[in-house]
Amino acid sequence: MTDTALDTFNVSPMDEYNQKLVSHVHPPDWVNPTPADCYDLVVIGAGTAGLVTAAGAAGLGLGFKVALVERHLMGGDCLNVGCVPSKAVIRSSRVVAEMANAREYGIVPPESVTVDFPAVMERMRRIRSHISPHDSAERFCNLGIDVFLGNGCFTQNNTVRVGEKELRYKKAVIATGARAVLPDIEGLDAAGYLTNETVFELTERPPRLAVIGGGPIGCELAQAFQxxxxxxxxxxxxxxxxxxxxxxxxxxxxxxxxxxxIQLRLGCQPTRVEKTTEGKVLYCDGDELCTVDEILVGAGRAPNVERLNLEAVGVEYGKKGIVANDNLQTTNPKIFAAGDVCMNWKFTHAADAAARIVIQNTLFAPFGLGRVKLSSLVMPWVTYTDPEIAHVGLYEREARDRGIETQTIAVPFENLDRALTDGETDGFLKVLHVKGADRILGATLVSRHAGETISELTTAIVHNIGLKQLASVIHPYPTQAECIKKAADAYKKTQLTPFTQWLLSVVNRFS
Known part of the structure; x- marks a missing residue:
């Protein structure tokens, strides 16, 4: 490899917005710097975990020498093929749904709503390019980080090679992320398919689309395209x-x-795809499932561990990714890992939180003192369907497995005034708490903006704020977040036992 970036990346379609994107996150004229004698931290992978780790270490003002290595596009999945593009497309799809349902609100919609699909995707590309400077090579260089574009691999203990450059380090962090898993389906390669990494390259709407996988990614994109x-x-x-x-x-x-x-085919796994003049025909054990124009695979993720030469430095890995302990330390004590490459939580905010743990444990935990554990995190997540599903903490089944006796308070949104005025009554809040106590163990919220509301309950769990304390919090009326107040009030009512009621009535007589 020369001093310039090894590969030139094009992101289809190479319009003005994708050209701007690439110029920021993998500039074709980038010149890799001359390596320092030794880095305090070398970070491989410039997705969320890698970017936060590098920026956090370099931004402490303590003179740490930090190198950041990326072989593809800085910003990782979140910026390029995940959170940012998917939420932009989902937002456009919500406008269509709002127009289709306008009559319920006393508004007469046009006879037909025309979707300009190329314009929807152009808007997504414009937004993505607008955000890209935040993750750019130039920005991280200006933070005092040595940015190396190219494939990074371990050659021996304390050394990472990028092309012809050798980067010596005291500690290293692997944050190479994950990619879409391809199911074992006969004929899929020949027929052609999309993943979350290629679906946002579309400029024409597929008239018929099969989505394989009913998890969060599959459901979000299925609803948006429908x-x-x-x-x-x-x-x-x-x-x-x-x-x-x-x-x-x-x-x-x-x-x-x-x-x-949306046509649902549940309880089946495609076994074969045949490309015909009518389209791509999917079969399940000989039975025809559907004929479509495009197939989108959204059936899970696989860690990016190839090309790292992990064997050279004794870092253990498997199908689920790099093996790391609760401190995010690998089987090589000088090498840590963070994000999708090693964690079950495959969320941007989880990668961010893990990066902060890595900074603490690599730079501020001498002799292992003061280390932070991944298991100490309280992790919320959101599935961005409409309505959204937001969850934090334990599910009832998990609490049961731990031997914890629980009770659940449910607040249906049909009893919530703001949900009634919004026409969004098809939802609920469930709060799981310790039986006989107000300690919150977990919560599930279903509403159009559940992701915007769940953080109050996350805060309560993190800081051990019980339902009694939440009952004293004034929530503006009318809001959908008032469901939390209603749940807390419902708990307080359970404290009014027959004896308590009798005692209060006696006291009231003599007061």
């Missing part, structure tokens, strides 16, 4: 969508999908 005018067939090997979520929450989303016309 609303944007594709006829979507969603294929899931389990008997219910979002099978890892609260069953009542998943059922609301599944019923909404059916109302919107």
């Amino acid at each position: 609303r944007l005018g594709s006829q979507v067939t969603l294929i899931h090997r389990h008997s219910h969508l979002l099978h890892r979520e609260d069953a009542d929450a998943a059922d609301i989303v599944q019923r909404q999908f059916l109302r919107e016309g």
Whole structure:
């Protein structure tokens, strides 16, 4: 490799917005710097975990020498093929749904709503390019970080090679992320398929789209494309969508999908694809499932561990990724890992939180003192369907497995004034708490903006704020977040036992 970046990356379509994106996150004229004699920290991978680790270490003002290595696009999945583009497309699809339902609000919609799909995707590309300077090579260089574009691999203890450059380090962090898993389906390669890494390159709407996988990614994109005018067939090997979520929450989303016309094929796994003049025909054990124009695979993620030469430095890994302990330390004590490459939580905010743990444990925990554990985190997450499902803490089944006796308070949104005025009553809040106590163990929220509301409950769990204390918090009326106040009030009412009521009545007589 020369001093310039080894590969030139094009992101289709190479319009002005994608040209701007690439100029920021993998500039074709980038010149890799001359390495320092030794780095305090070398970070491989410039997705969320890597960027936060590098920026956090370099921004402490303590003179740490930090190198950041990226072989593809800085910003990782979140910026390029994940959070940013998907939420932009989902937002456009919500506008279509709002227009379609306008009559329920006393508004007469046009006879037909025309979706300009190329314009939807152009808007997504414009937004992505606008955000890209935040993750750019130039920005991180200006933070005092040596940015190396190219494939990084370990050659021996304390050394990472990028092309012809050798980077010596005291500590290293692997943050290379994950990629889409391809199911074992005969004929899939020949027929052609999309993943989350290529679906955002579309400029024309597929009239018929099969989505394989009924988890969060598959469900989010299936609903978005259905609303944007594709006829979507969603294929899931389990008997219910979002099978890892609260069953009542998943059922609301599944019923909404059916109302919107998404065709569900549940309890089956495609075994073969045949490309014909009519389209791409998917089969399950000989039975025809559907004929479509495009196939989107959204059936899980696989860690990026290839090309790192991990054997050279004694870092153990497997199908689930790099083996790391609760401190995010690998089997090589000088090498740590963070993000999708080693964690079950495959969320941007989880990668961010893990990066902060890595900074503490690599730079501020001498002799292992003061280390932070991954298991100490309270992790919320959101599935961005419409309505959204947000969850934090334990599910009832998890608490049961731990031997914790629990009780659940449920607040249906049909009893919530703001949900009634918004026409968004198909949702609920469930709060799981210790039986006989107000300690919150977990919560599941289903609403159009559940992701915006769940943080109050996350804060309560993190800081051990019980339902009694939440009952004293004034929530503006009318808001959908008032459901939290209602849940807390419901708990307080359970404290009014027959004896307490009798005692209060006696006291009241003599007061």
